[in-house]
Amino acid sequence: MFTILGIPSQALFGQLLLGLINGSFYALLSLGLAIIFGLLNVINFAHGAQYMMGAFLTWMLLSYFGIGYWWALLLVPILVGIFGLLLERLLISRLHHLDHLYGLLLTFGLALIIQGAFRIQYGVSGLPYGIPVTLAGGQNLGFMFLPNYRLWVILLSLSVCLATWLLIEKTKLGAYLRAATENPTLVQAFGINVPRLITLTYGGGVALAALAGVMAAPIYSVNPNMGADMIITVFAVVVIGGMGSIAGSIVTGFALGLIEGLTKLLYPEASSTVIFIIMAIVLLLKPAGLFGRRV
Amino acid sequence: MKLSALLLVGLFAGAYTVAAQAEMDVKIGVLNDRSGVYADLSGEGSVIAARMAVEDFKAADKGIKVDIVSADHQNKPDVGSSIARQWYDQDGVDAIFDVPTSSVALAVSQVTREKNKIFIDSGAGAADLTGKQCSPNTVHWTYDTWALANGTGGAMVKQGGDTWFFITADYAFGHALERDTTALVEKSGGKVLGSVKHPFPGSDFSSYLLQAQASGAKVIGLANAGGDTINTIKQASEFGITQGGQKLAGLLIFITDIHALGLQVAQGLVLTEAFYWDLNDSTRAWSKRFAEKNGGKMPSMVHAGVYASVLHYLKAIEATKSKEAPVVMAKMKEIPTDDPLFGKGQVRVDGRVIHDMYLFEVKKPSESKGDWDYYKLLATIPAEEAFRPLNEGGCPLVK
Amino acid sequence: MKGYTRTFVILALLLAIGPYILYPIFLMKVLCFALFACAFNLLLGYGGLLSFGHAAYFGMASYVCAHAAKIWGWPPELCLLLGTSAAGLLGLVFGALAIRRQGIYFAMITLALAQMIYFFALQATFTGGEDGIQSVPRGNLFGVINLASDLTLYYVVAAIFLAGFLAIFRMIHSPFGQVLKAIRDNEPRMVSLGYRTSQYKLLVFVLSAVLAGLAGATKVVVFQLASLTDVHWMMSGEVILIVLVGGMGTILGPVVGAFIIVAMENYLAPLGAWVTVIQGLVFVVCVMLFRQGIVGLFERSLARLKKSPR
Numbered sequence A: 001m002f003t004i005l006g007i008p009s010q011a012l013f014g015q016l017l018l019g020l021i022n023g024s025f026y027a028l029l030s031l032g033l034a035i036i037f038g039l040l041n042v043i044n045f046a047h048g049a050q051y052m053m054g055a056f057l058t059w060m061l062l063s064y065f066g067i068g069y070w071w072a073l074l075l076v077p078i079l080v081g082i083f084g085l086l087l088e089r090l091l092i093s094r095l096h097h098l099d100h101l102y103g104l105l106l107t108f109g110l111a112l113i114i115q116g117a118f119r120i121q122y123g124v125s126g127l128p129y130g131i132p133v134t135l136a137g138g139q140n141l142g143f144m145f146l147p148n149y150r151l152w153v154i155l156l157s158l159s160v161c162l163a164t165w166l167l168i169e170k171t172k173l174g175a176y177l178r179a180a181t182e183n184p185t186l187v188q189a190f191g192i193n194v195p196r197l198i199t200l201t202y203g204g205g206v207a208l209a210a211l212a213g214v215m216a217a218p219i220y221s222v223n224p225n226m227g228a229d230m231i232i233t234v235f236a237v238v239v240i241g242g243m244g245s246i247a248g249s250i251v252t253g254f255a256l257g258l259i260e261g262l263t264k265l266l267y268p269e270a271s272s273t274v275i276f277i278i279m280a281i282v283l284l285l286k287p288a289g290l291f292g293r294r295v
Numbered sequence B: 001m002k003l004s005a006l007l008l009v010g011l012f013a014g015a016y017t018v019a020a021q022a023e024m025d026v027k028i029g030v031l032n033d034r035s036g037v038y039a040d041l042s043g044e045g046s047v048i049a050a051r052m053a054v055e056d057f058k059a060a061d062k063g064i065k066v067d068i069v070s071a072d073h074q075n076k077p078d079v080g081s082s083i084a085r086q087w088y089d090q091d092g093v094d095a096i097f098d099v100p101t102s103s104v105a106l107a108v109s110q111v112t113r114e115k116n117k118i119f120i121d122s123g124a125g126a127a128d129l130t131g132k133q134c135s136p137n138t139v140h141w142t143y144d145t146w147a148l149a150n151g152t153g154g155a156m157v158k159q160g161g162d163t164w165f166f167i168t169a170d171y172a173f174g175h176a177l178e179r180d181t182t183a184l185v186e187k188s189g190g191k192v193l194g195s196v197k198h199p200f201p202g203s204d205f206s207s208y209l210l211q212a213q214a215s216g217a218k219v220i221g222l223a224n225a226g227g228d229t230i231n232t233i234k235q236a237s238e239f240g241i242t243q244g245g246q247k248l249a250g251l252l253i254f255i256t257d258i259h260a261l262g263l264q265v266a267q268g269l270v271l272t273e274a275f276y277w278d279l280n281d282s283t284r285a286w287s288k289r290f291a292e293k294n295g296g297k298m299p300s301m302v303h304a305g306v307y308a309s310v311l312h313y314l315k316a317i318e319a320t321k322s323k324e325a326p327v328v329m330a331k332m333k334e335i336p337t338d339d340p341l342f343g344k345g346q347v348r349v350d351g352r353v354i355h356d357m358y359l360f361e362v363k364k365p366s367e368s369k370g371d372w373d374y375y376k377l378l379a380t381i382p383a384e385e386a387f388r389p390l391n392e393g394g395c396p397l398v399k
Numbered sequence C: 001m002k003g004y005t006r007t008f009v010i011l012a013l014l015l016a017i018g019p020y021i022l023y024p025i026f027l028m029k030v031l032c033f034a035l036f037a038c039a040f041n042l043l044l045g046y047g048g049l050l051s052f053g054h055a056a057y058f059g060m061a062s063y064v065c066a067h068a069a070k071i072w073g074w075p076p077e078l079c080l081l082l083g084t085s086a087a088g089l090l091g092l093v094f095g096a097l098a099i100r101r102q103g104i105y106f107a108m109i110t111l112a113l114a115q116m117i118y119f120f121a122l123q124a125t126f127t128g129g130e131d132g133i134q135s136v137p138r139g140n141l142f143g144v145i146n147l148a149s150d151l152t153l154y155y156v157v158a159a160i161f162l163a164g165f166l167a168i169f170r171m172i173h174s175p176f177g178q179v180l181k182a183i184r185d186n187e188p189r190m191v192s193l194g195y196r197t198s199q200y201k202l203l204v205f206v207l208s209a210v211l212a213g214l215a216g217a218t219k220v221v222v223f224q225l226a227s228l229t230d231v232h233w234m235m236s237g238e239v240i241l242i243v244l245v246g247g248m249g250t251i252l253g254p255v256v257g258a259f260i261i262v263a264m265e266n267y268l269a270p271l272g273a274w275v276t277v278i279q280g281l282v283f284v285v286c287v288m289l290f291r292q293g294i295v296g297l298f299e300r301s302l303a304r305l306k307k308s309p310r
Helices: A009-040 A045-065 A069-090 A098-120 A149-169 A172-183 A184-190 A194-216 A228-241 A245-264 A274-285 B001-014 B042-056 B077-089 B101-114 B146-160 B172-187 B206-213 B227-240 B255-261 B281-294 B301-321 B324-333 C002-021 C025-048 C055-069 C078-097 C103-124 C148-174 C175-185 C189-193 C197-223 C235-244 C253-267 C272-286 C293-307
Strands: A138-140 A146-149 B024-034 B065-072 B097-098 B117-123 B138-139 B162-167 B191-197 B219-223 B247-250 B270-273 B336-337 B345-346 B357-362 B375-381
Touching: A009 A045, A009 A138, A009 A149, A009 A172, A009 A194, A009 A228, A009 B101, A045 A098, A045 A194, A045 A228, A045 C103, A069 A194, A069 B336, A069 C189, A098 A146, A098 A228, A098 B336, A098 C235, A098 C272, A138 A149, A149 A172, A149 A194, A149 A245, A172 A194, A172 B191, A172 B324, A194 B042, A228 A245, A228 A274, A228 C103, A245 A274, A245 B206, A274 C103, B024 B042, B024 B077, B024 C175, B042 B065, B042 B097, B042 B227, B042 B281, B077 B101, B077 C025, B077 C197, B077 C253, B097 B301, B101 B117, B101 B138, B101 B172, B117 B301, B117 B324, B146 B172, B146 B219, B146 B247, B146 B270, B146 B357, B146 B375, B162 B206, B172 B219, B191 B206, B191 C078, B206 B227, B219 B227, B227 B247, B270 B375, B281 B301, B281 C175, B301 B324, B301 B336, B324 B345, B324 C253, B345 C002, C002 C148, C025 C148, C025 C175, C025 C197, C025 C235, C055 C078, C055 C189, C055 C235, C078 C103, C078 C197, C103 C235, C148 C175, C148 C197, C175 C189, C175 C197, C175 C293, C189 C197, C189 C235, C253 C272, C253 C293
Parallel strands: B024 B065, B024 B097, B097 B117, B117 B138, B162 B191, B162 B219, B219 B247, B247 B270
Antiparallel strands: A138 A146, B270 B357, B336 B345, B357 B375
């Protein structure tokens, strides 16, 4: 056993691994946020609320219909995604021609409504949701006990992030998407239905948030405030990565998980503030974020 | 434009109903958290409890007309103190009840003193309410951090849990909880090995749990509250902390939290409460009535405290035929408290209400006979030992 | 200008009779938030800069003012002055950093800096953690006017508000204000005309921070309390919403917005958990239907009325 910065290496490895796991939530959430911002130019403040809806829907499926975790993993993103499509069609699409301030305010209002509604219906103490039986237990890694479920979280998150990145960078649909981000009018002129593309993108981003919610349900308290506590941090992740940059948001999400994990060990009081310090520094040195193009 | 104008008119119409001053018109305000982390353990349930107290007292038959108003203080001291001010100044409220969240309770206590009204707290834990910041206008009913630390801290050490590690919410209330418990653990011959302070609110506590695990302490004290505690316990079970032989001690945890966690996760947790619905026949009977009105949810100790405190307040009003704060307060401190939920007790000169406290352990799922059957009683802490001795609080009212 | 004089007279009259119609403490809260919103509107509506961290100046001023009044026993006028200067100083430092970026990046830098102030307020011992600084004495203004009476205090607060409001009005209609609006509308053009736009932006940022600080310090004198709520990012969000509801870039918008939002918070409090839902609905309706805000809508319909031949 050796020590780094006065901390036994074992503890350090454990903390970094945990940080990486938290990072997978940041990565998933900021990925959705970045996709939405990239194409819609809307800062989706309702992202946290949609993440919370994902967790709640997981709980509802189990308690009202007896549908377990694995089906929830598939169904919940679809259901919440459809909810996202409706929001986009009915409300957000009407603001496309305006400054993105309005999109932010609209989604902020929506977040308040969604959170309030869940609060009235389910209270705030949170609801119990167990870890799926197949993933119970854990591995003894020598330096720490790693629950199987956490291992699953990190693997699933990594694969989803990778798949999304491939979809956007390597497929035709992704090419349309990137083109529409650059110049929607031109893409429209080529006969591609840009408004529909936008709607689908929003739905997709929301579905990612809901997926993160399903993954969170067994380990975090399922309560109406769970998203509101998270949203500002996830914003910061997107900004540091470079607004609208897909790869940037994924990498930054994981990296910030690590940094946060380290802070929790060295100076835990600052662990929720460290991200803002990094954001300020990054923005001052590299205005478009780490992976963003120049603005 | 028209719509917003109408909305405004509507808003003001509600605000200017000046209470007609009849012979015995009493107006009480239930001020608590109705949308945040403490909404389930106080919230609407406290209003139901207050209403039940008025009914059970048969106030109407005794010529006392009681009005109940309620509001959400959002756990913010500025919101709480401005509502209290407005209630006293404008709406003719005579007494305020409940008020969870220490910072808000301290603020309301100050406003109440300034306006010379009555404040009976049930939901908050700040021991300072009857200590350094005590007030002749404030009574503290249900529990405080000292009592919780004493119950859980003292008892755990006696059971052999003599080394502690704290996971503390990084705010004044968490610090107070840690400080009080540390003092008791050390007094009982235990040792504190370390502590970690986490930002509030947080969502991932596994990092702190790992640090607690590495410390090798026998007991992990959770000096946080609400969603933070729930998350900590949930993740402790995930990381197999309790299987590893360490015990979790919840320093501020309510039955509503246990309900949110489920027994599978919460089993084995040791905690202190002032009330449990399944203590005896009278608590069971009352709680059953309460649950019927509260969507099947059993009362928390805070709800019970609101019921008992409204009852005691109305008794004092009946006895003195007055609403004047000093008169009613003197009476409340003179007559012993006696109600079906807390039994017999008294209001001390510093405003502290003395009654028994209980040390519970959360049942295993196999031991539970049904919904809300969560606790088994480990020990009863008699009233005279349960709270901070009168001369140790530093309250200027104590001579 | 004539139209504005009438507006001021009406406003002053409303302020004078206000406490006889409505609860003075409620009105004082409205005035504090109105001043805060006016300061924010100066930056957003006229400078075109969206700050997401204005709570830092509001909150810092309130902590400093509360500390000076409670611990050092300073008279209220000096506390207000000290709190306001602290906010101004903070605005100078943060502004100098933030104005180097535009748009959403500007907003995010201000947010990041404000979060650091929040962290400072949470960690520093003099701020009292989540208890805040409580029971701050109101004291005697200039040593003679006792502020213990709500009515007296109300007129002092009204005077402070009116002074701030008039100051902002003067700024907007001065040559400085004209340059500012031109920068908002087309910055490259102003640069090419030889204006040092960053100096103008910094100046308006500092002025806005100073006035936000004045509002925060005044709030302490009224409520005798400084707390974490004042520095939380939700406070920064709230002031944006006030300005949006009232009407961005209009003189009276922030005042109307503050009145509506504070009234909602006050009079909807008994509804408990429904408050957030109702607030959310109001914002959605505002964004979807009257984007210029209530005052903006009113001004537009007035203009249309004047234009239409009769």
